[in-house]
Amino acid sequence: MTTDEKFASIVAEATEWRRDFHAHPELSFQEYRTSAKVAELLESWGIEVTRNIAGTGLVGTLRAGKAAEGGNRGKAIGLRADMDALPMPEMTGLPYASKTPGVMHACGHDGHTAMLLGAAKYLAETRNFDGTVHFIFQPAEEKGGGGRVMVEEGLFTRFPCDFVYGIHNDSRLTTGHFAITYGTTNAAADTFAIRIHGKGGHAARPHHSIDPVMTAAHVAVALQSVVSRRIDPIESAVLSICMIHGGTATNVIPEEAVLEGTVRTMKAEVRDDMERLLTEVATATAMAHGARAVVEYERGYPSVVNSNEPVDRARRAAAALFGQERVIHDRPPTMGGEDFAYMANTVPGCFIRLGHVDPGTERFSNHHPRYDFNDASLEPGIRFWAGLVEQELVDEQK
Numbered sequence: 001m002t003t004d005e006k007f008a009s010i011v012a013e014a015t016e017w018r019r020d021f022h023a024h025p026e027l028s029f030q031e032y033r034t035s036a037k038v039a040e041l042l043e044s045w046g047i048e049v050t051r052n053i054a055g056t057g058l059v060g061t062l063r064a065g066k067a068a069e070g071g072n073r074g075k076a077i078g079l080r081a082d083m084d085a086l087p088m089p090e091m092t093g094l095p096y097a098s099k100t101p102g103v104m105h106a107c108g109h110d111g112h113t114a115m116l117l118g119a120a121k122y123l124a125e126t127r128n129f130d131g132t133v134h135f136i137f138q139p140a141e142e143k144g145g146g147g148r149v150m151v152e153e154g155l156f157t158r159f160p161c162d163f164v165y166g167i168h169n170d171s172r173l174t175t176g177h178f179a180i181t182y183g184t185t186n187a188a189a190d191t192f193a194i195r196i197h198g199k200g201g202h203a204a205r206p207h208h209s210i211d212p213v214m215t216a217a218h219v220a221v222a223l224q225s226v227v228s229r230r231i232d233p234i235e236s237a238v239l240s241i242c243m244i245h246g247g248t249a250t251n252v253i254p255e256e257a258v259l260e261g262t263v264r265t266m267k268a269e270v271r272d273d274m275e276r277l278l279t280e281v282a283t284a285t286a287m288a289h290g291a292r293a294v295v296e297y298e299r300g301y302p303s304v305v306n307s308n309e310p311v312d313r314a315r316r317a318a319a320a321l322f323g324q325e326r327v328i329h330d331r332p333p334t335m336g337g338e339d340f341a342y343m344a345n346t347v348p349g350c351f352i353r354l355g356h357v358d359p360g361t362e363r364f365s366n367h368h369p370r371y372d373f374n375d376a377s378l379e380p381g382i383r384f385w386a387g388l389v390e391q392e393l394v395d396e397q398k
């Protein structure tokens with residue numbers, strides 16, 4: 001079998017796995033079926049599997065060359081895929097649409113998992129490298145930070161890696177194009193809840209009450225001046241209020257109203273400023289209306305910062321396989337969060353975006369009820385993972 005034939009047969013299998021995962025999506029930290037299937041497949045190819053890291057997370061370890069003969073592990077790299085789906089109804093009408101009502105693979109993690117499995121199968125069959133590769137299948141990227149929990153449970157002390165790489169599909173890039181960029185790729189993603197405590201009463205006698213609903217409206221407007229007036233315009237920050245709740249009747253001023261939303265930032269200093277300013281503006285604005293604001297600010301995933309060395313290595317691998325024209329160096333970062341951040345904060349890492357929009361077509365964005373991972377990006381994804389391993393893990397004494 002030629003290399004092309006081998007890839008073609010693996011891509012065909014990966015397409016089936018992908019659609020099977022798509023039909024059976026599982027929520028964060030509940031990827032039992034997915035994780036069992038991944039482990040079974042890896043073991044069937046002779047890859048050593050360590051289960052139950054962060055619950056449903058697992059690592060497949062493959063050694064080849066001198067590293068397989070014991071003793072020195074040689075060079076080691078980690079390749080990461082995420083396995084979880086989202087709590088939303090699917091509207092694609094596809095033959096392999098979700099069989100679980102209210103749960104959907106709307107971010108393409110089904111594709112990421114199938115892609116990494118395809119590379120694992122190829123590398124287990126060919127073993128044309130010298131060193132150790134850890135296939136990291138993480139739970140709960142969407143909610144709960146499975147990547148963080150894996151790191152906390154000693155991912156990189158148990159499976160030391162010189163570098164760690166992750167791939168996410170990108171609905172704004174052409175299929176088979178790789179955006180590999182220096183520095184920050186994803187924002188820090190925090191959430192907040194602001195509780196406005198007023199004084200309930202009759203709607204006809206507002207002067208006997210303190211109106212938390214009207215105060216919440218002022219707080220919502222006042223907060224919009226934080227990014228525009230208090231943060232350096234050269235920096236990036238987003239503050240979105242996504243929920244306002246309060247009241248039960250048209251003639252009752254309630255006791256309380258709640259605003260909830262998210263803050264996205266690129267830099268640690270800006271993140272600190274946003275937390276401080278949000279708290280300050282919310283409490284002072286509430287006070288101006290005689291109410292009291294209590295702010296809960298919860299820090300979520302930190303920003304993903306790519307290290308220079310793995311960026312250079314990933315670019316080299318992608319250019320060697322697909323040509324320079326398919327490697328994008330200047331893709332701007334996104335304000336979306338990613339828990340690959342915890343891995344890249346521990347080991348020098350590189351987060352790569354793989355285009356999945358065929359030329360002349362449009363695709364629904366991630367998290368849309370009609371989103372579907374493009375199977376046409378399995379082939380470049382699998383080839384990239386395999387090529388990166390073969391490029392990175394070479395016996396330098398040879």
Ligand SMILES: [Zn+2]
Binds near residue numbers: 106107142366
């Ligand atoms: Zn997502």
Ligand SMILES: [Zn+2]
Binds near residue numbers: 107108
């Ligand atoms: Zn995602």
